[in-house]
Amino acid sequence: MEQKVPSREEALELLHKYNESDSLRKHAYAVEGVMRYIARKRGDDEEKWGIIGLVHDLDYEKFPEQHCSKTKEILKEHGWPEEYIQAALSHGWGICSDVMPQTILEKVLYAIDELTGLVVTTALVRPSKSVMDVNVKSVKKKWNDKRFAAGVDRSIIEKGAAMLQVELDELIEDTIKGMQEVAEVIGLKGFAA
Numbered sequence: 001m002e003q004k005v006p007s008r009e010e011a012l013e014l015l016h017k018y019n020e021s022d023s024l025r026k027h028a029y030a031v032e033g034v035m036r037y038i039a040r041k042r043g044d045d046e047e048k049w050g051i052i053g054l055v056h057d058l059d060y061e062k063f064p065e066q067h068c069s070k071t072k073e074i075l076k077e078h079g080w081p082e083e084y085i086q087a088a089l090s091h092g093w094g095i096c097s098d099v100m101p102q103t104i105l106e107k108v109l110y111a112i113d114e115l116t117g118l119v120v121t122t123a124l125v126r127p128s129k130s131v132m133d134v135n136v137k138s139v140k141k142k143w144n145d146k147r148f149a150a151g152v153d154r155s156i157i158e159k160g161a162a163m164l165q166v167e168l169d170e171l172i173e174d175t176i177k178g179m180q181e182v183a184e185v186i187g188l189k190g191f192a193a
Helices: 008-018 022-042 046-055 069-077 082-090 104-124 136-143 154-164 168-181
Strands: none
Touching: 008 022, 008 046, 008 069, 022 046, 022 104, 022 168, 046 082, 046 104, 069 082, 082 104, 104 136, 104 154, 104 168, 136 168, 154 168
């Protein structure tokens, strides 16, 4: 099958086909928002970064035991470019994939995947229930409380920031800004102005 550049519509179609859970879809939109924001900031291909962000957890709901490997299978079946498949697999490096993040895109995806979860949880405990008034300080305040967003592996975020050679604060700020751009679609517009 000839490889073509997938569209956002095709990515959304696959996301919705394999993920019925509202929370998994919102996670995909959050990651897409952050990927697009950082791509734009860097002058990179926003569309490509966003699409990869959308499909990175494609198989998570239906095939949790085969996370990443099933994504590879699905994307190959649909004729997706190897570069996109590789990037999607790299976010699971050391957890469920042996594909190490190599490109900047892959390192960003690896670093922000877990971080979006921490930002979501930080937003939800605020009176506003909104990402619009979350800042770096509020996320960092919760960083060392391992019971807070207990499922978020902080070491992966730290490893990702180190791979990118960016300060943790900058990574957190970029993640917040990317998520603020999609606040409504991820349900975190809250009561903030």
